[in-house]
Amino acid sequence: MKRSDFLERVEAARRSLHHKYLCAIVSTAVFLAFAIYLTFASESFQRHYLYPFPYRDAVETYADRYRVDPYLAIAVIKTESKFQDDVHSHRGAIGLMQLMPDTAEWIAGQLEDPAYSVEAIHEPERNIRYGIWYLSSLQREFGGNDVLALAAYNAGRGNVQSWIRDNGWPPDFHNIDAIPYQETREYVRKVLLTERKYRSLYPAADGTGSGMKD
Incomplete structure (x- = not known):
C-alpha cells in the first residue's frame, strides 16, 4: 500500500x-x-x-365559608365526577359532587335555601356549595378525621357510625384497610392521593391551603 x-x-x-x-x-x-x-x-x-382546577372560585369560596380544606374539596369533586357537571350515577347521584336528591334536599333545609329543587342541584355552584357543606358536616361529626368523613361521604354516615361501634375504632382511626367496603377503601385512598397531588401542584402562598394560584 x-x-x-x-x-x-x-x-x-x-x-x-x-x-x-x-x-x-x-x-x-x-x-x-x-x-x-x-x-x-x-x-x-x-x-x-x-389535575385541572375548574370552578376554583366557587370551591375556594365555599371551602373558606364552611372551613373545609379546598385541596380536599377539589379532590372529592375530581374523584366523584371528573368535573362533569351533568353526570348521573346509576344510584341517582347528581352533578359535580354526586349528591343524592334526598341528601341534597336535607342540605337545602339546613342551609335554608328556598331555591332548592332536583333541577337546581345540577347547577355547578349550588352543587359545589351543598357538597362542601356536607363534607364539612361529616368532618364535624367525625371529629375532623378525613378518613372517616370521606368514608361517610361514599358509604353513608350510618354505615361509618356502625363500623366505629362494631369495631371499636378510635377517634384517630386511619387504617383504610380496615374499612369493610372495597369501593369505599379505594375511594378514600384515591381522594387522599388526589388531595396530595393538588397540594403539590397548587401550593398556597401562605401555606394554609387557600388562595391557590398558578
Whole structure:
C-alpha cells in the first residue's frame, strides 16, 4: 500500500470518528435538554390536562365559608365526577359532587335555601356549595378525621357510625384497610392521593391551603 493511500485512510478514519463523536455529543445534549424540558413542563401539563382546577372560585369560596380544606374539596369533586357537571350515577347521584336528591334536599333545609329543587342541584355552584357543606358536616361529626368523613361521604354516615361501634375504632382511626367496603377503601385512598397531588401542584402562598394560584 502506498504511503499516500495509507495516510488518506487514516485521515478518513479520523474524520469518521470525529463525526461520530460530535453526533454523540449532540444527541446527548438534545436528550438532556428534552429531559430538562419535561421536568419543568410536566407540572404545567399536569395542571392543564391531568389535575385541572375548574370552578376554583366557587370551591375556594365555599371551602373558606364552611372551613373545609379546598385541596380536599377539589379532590372529592375530581374523584366523584371528573368535573362533569351533568353526570348521573346509576344510584341517582347528581352533578359535580354526586349528591343524592334526598341528601341534597336535607342540605337545602339546613342551609335554608328556598331555591332548592332536583333541577337546581345540577347547577355547578349550588352543587359545589351543598357538597362542601356536607363534607364539612361529616368532618364535624367525625371529629375532623378525613378518613372517616370521606368514608361517610361514599358509604353513608350510618354505615361509618356502625363500623366505629362494631369495631371499636378510635377517634384517630386511619387504617383504610380496615374499612369493610372495597369501593369505599379505594375511594378514600384515591381522594387522599388526589388531595396530595393538588397540594403539590397548587401550593398556597401562605401555606394554609387557600388562595391557590398558578
